[in-house]
Amino acid sequence: xxxxxxxxxxxxxxxxxxxxxxxxxxxxxxxxxxxxxxxxxxxxxxxxxxxxxxxxxxxxxxxxxxxxxxxxxxxxxxxxxxxxxxxxxxxxxxxxxxxxxxxxxxxx
Amino acid sequence: xxxxxxxxxxxxxxxxxxxxxxxxxxxxxxxxxxxxxxxxxxxxxxxxxxxxxxxxxxxxxxxxxxxxxxxxxxxxxxxxxxxxxxxxxxxxxxxxxxxxxxxxxxxxxxxxxxxxxxxxxxxxxxxxxxxxxxxxxxxxxxxxxxxxxxxxxxxxxxxxxxxxxxxxxxxxxxxxxxxxxxxxxxxxxxxxxxxxxxxxxxxxxxxxxxxxxxxxxxxxxxxxxxxxxxxxxxxxxxxxxxxxxxxxxxxxxxxxxxxxxxxxxxxxxxxxxxxxxxxxxxxxxxxxxxxxxxxxxxxxxxxxxxxxxxxxxxxxxxxxxxxxxxxxxxxxxxxxxxxxxxxxxxxxxxxxxxxxxxxxxxxxxxxxxxxxxxxxxxxxxxxxxxxxxxxxxxxxxxxxxxxxxxxxxxxxxxxxxxxxxxxxxxxxxxxxxxxxxxxxxxxxxxxxxxxxxxxxxxxxxxxxxxxxxxxxxxxxxxxxxxxxxxxxxxxxxxxxxxxxxxxxxxxxxxxxxxxxxxxxxxxxxxxxxxxxxxxxxxxxxxxxxxxxxxxxxxxxxxxxxxxxxxxxxxxxxxxxxxxxxxxxxxxxxxxxxxxxxxxxxxxxxxxxxxxxxxxxxxxxxxxxxxxxxxxxxxxxxxxxxxxxxxxxxxxxxxxxxx
Numbered sequence: 001x002x003x004x005x006x007x008x009x010x011x012x013x014x015x016x017x018x019x020x021x022x023x024x025x026x027x028x029x030x031x032x033x034x035x036x037x038x039x040x041x042x043x044x045x046x047x048x049x050x051x052x053x054x055x056x057x058x059x060x061x062x063x064x065x066x067x068x069x070x071x072x073x074x075x076x077x078x079x080x081x082x083x084x085x086x087x088x089x090x091x092x093x094x095x096x097x098x099x100x101x102x103x104x105x106x107x108x
Numbered sequence: 109x110x111x112x113x114x115x116x117x118x119x120x121x122x123x124x125x126x127x128x129x130x131x132x133x134x135x136x137x138x139x140x141x142x143x144x145x146x147x148x149x150x151x152x153x154x155x156x157x158x159x160x161x162x163x164x165x166x167x168x169x170x171x172x173x174x175x176x177x178x179x180x181x182x183x184x185x186x187x188x189x190x191x192x193x194x195x196x197x198x199x200x201x202x203x204x205x206x207x208x209x210x211x212x213x214x215x216x217x218x219x220x221x222x223x224x225x226x227x228x229x230x231x232x233x234x235x236x237x238x239x240x241x242x243x244x245x246x247x248x249x250x251x252x253x254x255x256x257x258x259x260x261x262x263x264x265x266x267x268x269x270x271x272x273x274x275x276x277x278x279x280x281x282x283x284x285x286x287x288x289x290x291x292x293x294x295x296x297x298x299x300x301x302x303x304x305x306x307x308x309x310x311x312x313x314x315x316x317x318x319x320x321x322x323x324x325x326x327x328x329x330x331x332x333x334x335x336x337x338x339x340x341x342x343x344x345x346x347x348x349x350x351x352x353x354x355x356x357x358x359x360x361x362x363x364x365x366x367x368x369x370x371x372x373x374x375x376x377x378x379x380x381x382x383x384x385x386x387x388x389x390x391x392x393x394x395x396x397x398x399x400x401x402x403x404x405x406x407x408x409x410x411x412x413x414x415x416x417x418x419x420x421x422x423x424x425x426x427x428x429x430x431x432x433x434x435x436x437x438x439x440x441x442x443x444x445x446x447x448x449x450x451x452x453x454x455x456x457x458x459x460x461x462x463x464x465x466x467x468x469x470x471x472x473x474x475x476x477x478x479x480x481x482x483x484x485x486x487x488x489x490x491x492x493x494x495x496x497x498x499x500x501x502x503x504x505x506x507x508x509x510x511x512x513x514x515x516x517x518x519x520x521x522x523x524x525x526x527x528x529x530x531x532x533x534x535x536x537x538x539x540x541x542x543x544x545x546x547x548x549x550x551x552x553x554x555x556x557x558x559x560x561x562x563x564x565x566x567x568x569x570x571x572x573x574x575x576x577x578x579x580x581x582x583x584x585x586x587x588x589x590x591x592x593x594x595x596x597x598x599x600x601x602x603x604x605x606x607x608x609x610x611x612x613x614x615x616x617x618x619x620x621x622x623x624x625x626x627x628x629x630x631x632x633x634x635x636x637x638x639x640x641x642x643x644x645x646x647x648x649x650x651x652x653x654x655x656x657x658x659x660x661x662x663x664x665x666x667x668x669x670x671x672x673x674x675x676x677x678x679x680x681x682x683x684x685x686x687x688x689x690x691x692x693x694x695x696x697x698x699x700x701x702x703x704x705x706x707x708x709x710x711x712x713x714x715x716x717x718x719x720x721x722x723x724x725x726x727x728x729x730x731x732x733x734x735x736x737x738x739x740x741x742x743x744x745x746x747x748x749x750x751x752x753x754x755x756x757x758x759x760x761x762x763x764x765x766x
Contacts, residue, residue: 007329008336019466021362021459022570031336032343035236037570038335041198042240042328051570054458054479096479097455098570 012039016049016100040100050103054096139180139190140304141221145210145245146229147238148196151257151287153177155229156193158287159296169221174209183297189304192223198237200244201324214248225303226252227296232262232269232284235343239335246278246313253299254282255292265354265573266345274342279311354574358456367460374448374457375540380533382441383521389436390525397429415613415624423609426678428602431670434518438593439586441517446585450577454479459569470551471562474504478547481511483589485723489730503559505735506743507551509723512543514593515666519658519718522670526692527699527711535712539719546720550750593667604661604668608634608675629676638676648717648755649703649710649763654695659717665724709762713755720751 008029015025026036043049146152160179169176177193195206200215202208213222228245230238245252254274262269275282281299285292315334320326361370405425409417448454462475481488488508492501520539524532555562611634615627629635630653638657645651645659654676661668677694696707703710722728722744731740 007333009325009329009332016568019567020463020569022568025568032236032339034234035332035336035339037234038237038240039332040570041237042332045199045201045203096449097458097572100568100570 008035009039009042012036013043013048013102016102022100044100044103047103049100052099052101054099139188140224141190141192142181142225142227142300142304143192143194143213143223144227144229145194145214145241146196147198147231147234147241150196150229150231150234150238152196152229153193155227155255155257155285155287156191158290158293160191169209174206176209181297183301184294186297186301189300192221197241199241200248214245214250224251225300226250227255227300228252229255229257231258232256233258233265233267235262235269236335236339239338240331242278243313243315243331243334246280247315249310249312251303251310252280253296253303254278254280255296256282256284257287259284260286268344270342270344274338277338277341279313357574358571361453361456362459364463367456368464371457371460372541374453376534376537378441378444378448379537379540381444382437383525383533383536386437386440386521387525390433393433393436397425397433401425401429418613419606419609422678423605423675424602426671426674428605428671429674431518431667434521434670435590435594437518437521438514438590441514442586442589443582446582447577449585450575450581452572452574455569455571459571462567462569465548465551468548468552469555470548471500471504474500474507474551477504477508478511481508481513483514484592485509485511485513485727486730489727489734492734499559499562502735502739503551503554503562505731506554506739506746507547509727509731509743509747510543510546510550510720512540512719513666513723514589515724516719519662519666519669520715522673523695523711523715526695527708535715539715542716543719546750550746604664605671605675608657608661608672611637612676644752645714645717645755646702647759648713648752649706649759650699650714650755652698652702654698655702655714659721662718663722663725665726666718669718703759703763706759706763706766708766709759712762713759716758717751717755720754721747 008031011029012025015028018025018028022036022040023033026033029036031039040049040051044051144152144156156177156179159181165178174195176195179191179193181189181191183189194210194213197207197210199207200211202211214226216222226245228238228242230242242254256269256271256274259269271282271284281303283292283296283299285296287293313334315327315330317323317327317330360366402421402425405421406417409420445454448457458475458479461478465471465475477488477491480491485508488511489505492505492508516539517536520536521532524535528535612629612632613624613627614633615622615624616631616633616636618631630639634657635653638653638660641660642651642653642656645656654673657676658669658672661672673695674691677691699707699710699714728740728744731743735743
């Protein structure tokens with residue numbers, strides 16, 4: 001809270017719940033998209049938000065090759081905190097996109 | 109040994125550093141210590157390599173398990189500098205041992221090895237993120253110089269950073285550099301030397317941090333407010349603020365009105381191009397499999413028993429060979445999809461689908477496994493674990509089987525090419541469109557019945573910038589998907605073909621007097637089973653035993669459908685070279701007969717049934733594991749009912765016109 005008004009850093013948590021793209025969220029809180037991305041970094045660091053990398057694809061053993069849970073890690077999705085876009089542990093190639101959401105959901 | 113301390117996928121080190129267990133021992137005696145600090149992926153290690161050349165060593169920091177590169181920087185006209193490349197970090201609030209080392213060296217004035225000066229590498233294209241770290245560093249009071257990288261990338265986005273204004277705001281020198289081209293390195297050396305020689309104490313940045321129950325948050329708010337003010341002064345957006353080419357394209361591709369039509373148009377282009385481009389290759393490969401390969405195998409097995417020839421020639425070569433003719437088609441489609449994905453367009457498509465699903469009351473995050481499901485339903489079901497609660501997982505798990513996986517594509521293409529000729533691409537596209545409609549429609553139905561209490565959840569998408577697809581990424585993605593398809597074909601299909609051959613070799617009924625492998629396939633156990641199931645499809649116009657047989661093996665795996673079609677027609681054909689390659693003609697005859705003269709709606713009904721009924725045994729097993737037996741049985745029952753009713757509707761309505 002700064003000067004009785006809610007700061008963009010706190011408002012971004014509220015705006016995440018309204019969904020859309022990060023550009024939409026940045027516009028709603030009145031900052032540039034890279035400022036919003038930096039604020040997300042802060043909340044990811046505090047464990048309040050989670051950033052995940054998403055990509056498509058089949059498992060290494062081929063489609064249908066991961067019936068057993070132990071052998072399938074769902075290659076398209078990773079729950080590892082990925083840092084800013086461009087860093088995507090667990091994925092080969094470039095991720096399709098990154099998602100940002102509250103870090104309150106149960107893990108895999 | 110590659111430098112793995114900081115991930116820098118967008119840069120390549122100029123040299124390969126040599127290893128040393130203790131970089132501390134490699135210090136240049138008497139030389140001032142300068143540390144390179146910055147976010148990951150800002151060109152920090154590239155700058156380090158450009159400054160030190162081959163004079164560097166990588167090893168653990170004393171007392172830590174953190175690897176650090178250390179080298180001697182010899183500017184052209186100055187004394188040597190001991191340069192340390194500290195691990196990349198986003199903040200001085202550490203999240204890892206790497207970041208902890210950077211924090212300790214900068215924050216603790218008594219830390220052993222504390223640098224005399226810090227060069228902060230800042231990315232001009234993502235200045236906000238870099239300024240936050242810079243604010244933290246400036247607060248420590250350590251002397252620093254800013255090396256501004258990626259200015260060309262920023263310019264490409266219509267952003268110019270006023271370096272002089274930035275230096276004025278920060279109170280430290282700001283030097284633009286392009287390490288790969290060695291531009292700005294001399295100016296950086298001058299600035300570093302001047303700061304080192306000045307021997308004046310640095311002026312720490314003091315921010316006005318209000319009292320708060322959460323002092324760390326209050327400090328962060330103050331830093332972000334400072335970042336916002338600095339950006340307002342130093343960042344100059346080109347005229348038409350914010351409207352880069354990427355923004356202008358996004359306005360159309362992600363708009364509420366054009367987003368979905370643009371996505372559908374892109375998909376139509378993909379499927380039309382795929383079927384058109386692949387057809388001659390597929391025909392050529394088909395002729396090769398039916399001709400030289402089959403002839404050679406028959407010749408080689410001329411002395412072998414009939415049952416062995418039947419298994420190898422009619423079964424494996426006929427079935428698997430038919431499926432292999434789809435390899436060119438798969439390659440073309442995977443390449444086109446990889447191009448869309450690597451260019452950044454698929455992320456926009458995911459965005460518009462997410463928005464549509466939210467508007468319809470479905471969980472937005474469901475689009476994540478659904479995207480994966482277009483490749484294969486099994487990992488998509490495994491990916492349900494990313495969803496927030498069990499009710500959401502159950503709902504999405506029940507709609508994923510309607511996502512048209514790549515295995516179903518082979519069947520669409522085979523039948524569409526035979527029955528619809530030049531409009532085959534449109535038919536394939538229509539199947540994918542129906543798949544999306546089923547996902548949304550069934551999802552809404554379940555949402556309003558079994559899952560009424562489901563709540564929405566927060567999700568924001570971070571879209572990548574548009575970029576030129578690279579050969580490496582497109583090639584890797586295509587190969588991975590193709591390899592997955594071929595592995596399945598090599599395993600499940602061979603087993604299914606063998607099982608079908610075995611069942612079709614056991615005589616039954618009218619042929620019960622004949623020996624093993626001698627009876628016509630329609631008078632075998634397999635034929636009898638298929639004929640028993642066929643009447644269920646009479647209202648849908650395809651109550652022929654060939655179709656029933658294909659759908660039966662399709663229950664095991666959709667890749668088996670094409671193989672079974674080839675297998676049953678091959679075995680059913682009279683012997684002789686004149687009948688080779690007549691699969692299309694036989695399919696026409698069969699559907700013409702079973703539909704009472706309406707083959708096109710009958711084939712469409714068959715494809716709709718194939719799309720909507722159970723994807724494969726692996727899907728059922730995964731559903732069982734993720735959702736439990738009761739929900740899996742319910743889901744399978746719903747799929748069969750939906751598939752049957754839709755197929756009947758398509759045939760009955762379609763036969764009014766065709």
